[in-house]
Amino acid sequence: MIDAWNAVDEAEVRRLIDVALDEDLRLGPDVTTLATVSAEAVGTAHVVAREPGVVAGVPVAAAVLREVADRMGLQASSVVVRGDGSRVAAGDVVLSVVGPLRCLLTAERTLLNFLGQLSGVATATARWSDVLAGTGAVVRDTRKTVPGLRSLQKYAVVCGGGANHRMALGDAALIKDNHVAAAGSVAAAYRAVKERAPEIEVEVECDTLEQVREAVEAGAELILLDNFSLADTVAAVALCREAGVRTEASGGLTLDRAAEVARTGVDFIAVGALTHSAPVLDLGLDMAG
Numbered sequence: 001m002i003d004a005w006n007a008v009d010e011a012e013v014r015r016l017i018d019v020a021l022d023e024d025l026r027l028g029p030d031v032t033t034l035a036t037v038s039a040e041a042v043g044t045a046h047v048v049a050r051e052p053g054v055v056a057g058v059p060v061a062a063a064v065l066r067e068v069a070d071r072m073g074l075q076a077s078s079v080v081v082r083g084d085g086s087r088v089a090a091g092d093v094v095l096s097v098v099g100p101l102r103c104l105l106t107a108e109r110t111l112l113n114f115l116g117q118l119s120g121v122a123t124a125t126a127r128w129s130d131v132l133a134g135t136g137a138v139v140r141d142t143r144k145t146v147p148g149l150r151s152l153q154k155y156a157v158v159c160g161g162g163a164n165h166r167m168a169l170g171d172a173a174l175i176k177d178n179h180v181a182a183a184g185s186v187a188a189a190y191r192a193v194k195e196r197a198p199e200i201e202v203e204v205e206c207d208t209l210e211q212v213r214e215a216v217e218a219g220a221e222l223i224l225l226d227n228f229s230l231a232d233t234v235a236a237v238a239l240c241r242e243a244g245v246r247t248e249a250s251g252g253l254t255l256d257r258a259a260e261v262a263r264t265g266v267d268f269i270a271v272g273a274l275t276h277s278a279p280v281l282d283l284g285l286d287m288a289g
Helices: 003-007 010-025 031-036 058-072 101-132 150-159 177-184 186-196 209-218 230-242 255-262
Strands: 042-049 078-080 093-100 139-142 172-176 202-206 222-228 245-250 268-272 285-286
Touching: 003 150, 010 058, 010 101, 010 150, 010 186, 031 101, 042 202, 042 222, 042 230, 058 078, 058 093, 058 101, 093 101, 101 139, 101 150, 101 285, 172 186, 177 230, 186 209, 202 209, 209 222, 209 230, 222 230, 230 255, 255 268
Parallel strands: 139 268, 172 202, 202 222, 222 245, 245 268
Antiparallel strands: 042 093, 042 285, 078 093
16 A cells, blocks of 8 residues: 555545445345345455556455445455555456455445546556656646545545645645636735735646746746646746746646646646546456356
């Protein structure tokens, strides 16, 4: 398991698991499993990758199994075969689970929902990280996350080799066009934020080189270059680098253009699709023979 798991709030994870299981069990127990599987039946099942990808969420999947076992008054266990951040091929076993079959089958869908969703985010992030390798730029997530899953999705981004932007609205400031309009100017917005929260990092979204100059002169620590052309990105990076200000490219970015944008010298590439559009990684639960 990668070190980033230490930053995950395990109480929040338990709450999310409870919510997910309640969706499946609020109308009663797993009637299909109870009807077809005897109470005495025990066995082993393997979570298997159906396609290549990067794994994330194995501790969550294991916690789902434990919670289901507790609710049913049973004992079940799991063995991690491929930890979070591991690259897997189709057919690789990620997690093995052992216990009463009624428990394993009741936990199956919730377990796979978490693991597939988070592994999908990690896999998408890894594609960007691979393309950016050697450029000096790092792919970063945004707040465009599935409601309720932000901390886990951002954890999955780290599993895929990316970096996290702010977790919420209070741990860092991002001055956008609406804030500039409300304050009257980039400089006025920057000053207002610093007066209210002098200890936090302030990033300023800029649409033009003139705004970049204004933000740099105001003292911004980080500039978000929104939908800049390559030529303007190069110019903005030069302006910012001279002042010791970091830069982040955003808007309309695609995987096939990522390296080209990164070679302009930006520090970060912001990609909302890492969390709001990543396809789930196809994983299945197969009973051992």
